[in-house]
Structure formats: C-alpha cells, structure tokens
Amino acid sequence: VDEDEQPRFENPKSRPLQKLSKQEAAFDGDLLFTAGRQVKIKRKSSSMEIRAVGTLNVTTGDLVVGDLAYDPSVLSPVGQRVPPGSYPAEVIVTFQRNAALRVRFSDQKVVKWHPADMGEEGGHVVGVDGGNIAIMDRPAIMTLHARDKERKFDLYTYASERPRSLMLSLVAANDTVVVDSGWGDGSYPVYWGIDANGKPAVLLV
Numbered sequence: 001v002d003e004d005e006q007p008r009f010e011n012p013k014s015r016p017l018q019k020l021s022k023q024e025a026a027f028d029g030d031l032l033f034t035a036g037r038q039v040k041i042k043r044k045s046s047s048m049e050i051r052a053v054g055t056l057n058v059t060t061g062d063l064v065v066g067d068l069a070y071d072p073s074v075l076s077p078v079g080q081r082v083p084p085g086s087y088p089a090e091v092i093v094t095f096q097r098n099a100a101l102r103v104r105f106s107d108q109k110v111v112k113w114h115p116a117d118m119g120e121e122g123g124h125v126v127g128v129d130g131g132n133i134a135i136m137d138r139p140a141i142m143t144l145h146a147r148d149k150e151r152k153f154d155l156y157t158y159a160s161e162r163p164r165s166l167m168l169s170l171v172a173a174n175d176t177v178v179v180d181s182g183w184g185d186g187s188y189p190v191y192w193g194i195d196a197n198g199k200p201a202v203l204l205v
Contacts, residue, residue: 012077054167069130110193
C-alpha cells in the first residue's frame with residue numbers, strides 16, 4: 001500500500017448499516033447457502049453444494065474485500081468491525097461455478113441483511129477485472145510488497161481445482177480467502193448478515 005492509499009486502510013471508517021434497496025429487498029443469503037437446493041438457468045438444472053474453503057484468521061477485526069489480482073486501489077474496507085478470531089470461510093457452488101463466498105463470525109441466526117457500505121462510488125459493490133474475489137484481514141496488505149503478493153497469488157492462479165477457492169497466507173497464516181468470481185469479471189455485491197443483537201454474523205459476496 002503506497003502513501004496515498006495508506007490512510008484509507010490504516011484507520012478504516014466504521015459506517016452505519018444501510019437498508020437494502022427496493023431492488024435487493026428480497027435478498028436472502030441463508031437461502032442462497034442451502035445445500036441441495038435446485039436452481040435453473042435457461043432450462044438447465046443444478047444443485048447447490050456448500051464447500052468449506054478453510055479458516056480465516058482475523059487479527060484486527062478489520063476486513064478488506066476486492067480483486068487480489070491488482071493493486072490496493074481496487075480493495076475496500078467493509079465498514080464494520082468483527083471480533084478478532086478464526087472464522088470458517090465457505091463457497092456455494094452450482095453449475096461448476098462459485099455462486100457466493102461467505103465468512104461466518106458466529107452461529108447466531110441472521111435476522112436482517114444489509115449492504116456492506118464501503119463508502120465509495122460503488123457503495124456495496126466491488127469491481128472485478130481479474131476473475132477473483134478475496135476477503136482478507138487488513139494487515140495482510142499493509143506491509144506486503146507487490147512482488148511477494150504476486151508470488152502468493154500464483155498459488156491461487158495455478159491451483160488445479162475448479163472452481164478455485166483457497167486460503168492464502170500473505171503476511172500471516174490464512175489471513176486471506178480467495179475464490180473464482182462466479183461469472184468472471186464484473187461487479188459483485190457484498191452484504192452483512194446481522195444477528196438479533198445487532199452484531200455481524202456473516203459477510204457474504
């Protein structure tokens with residue numbers, strides 16, 4: 001992270017939770033992560049399969065989301081803090097694509113979904129130009145040199161499993177989860193799942 005970008009990551013702003021837009025009001029991340037659910041696209045059917053990716057280690061409580069193939073200008077803090085800890089990361093796969101990625105911070109039931117406002121022009125949407133989505137602990141990018149990031153990213157690039165999903169250790173063990181973005185390059189929305197106590201239970205892309 002160069003000097004111009006550092007302030008955005010050193011003290012990421014906490015942003016109030018916003019309501020889903022009318023267009024997204026019916027969004028249900030729990031329904032999306034329903035193993036065995038049948039979905040249809042153009043008369044073809046496929047079932048949903050939940051796959052464990054690994055355990056994301058969070059040391060600061062600050063998370064960053066975005067396309068790991070490029071520089072930090074395309075990465076964004078997600079506006080809410082979570083308790084430091086180790087959390088399961090999972091993907092839901094259908095039609096041989098990753099349909100979604102989530103990190104679960106507790107077993108509490110999600111009672112409401114909110115856009116993960118990142119305070120930028122895209123709001124709660126991250127742009128992808130390298131075919132991947134990553135969720136990482138904030139320190140994972142603060143001291144990492146670009147050449148070292150590229151070496152670590154190669155582990156993802158050359159992974160044989162498709163669709164790809166794996167843990168990376170950028171500066172600490174399992175500080176990043178990176179997966180193929182389901183439909184390649186484009187725009188992907190990010191959501192917080194909030195429990196009855198108003199605490200983040202899930203972060204979902």
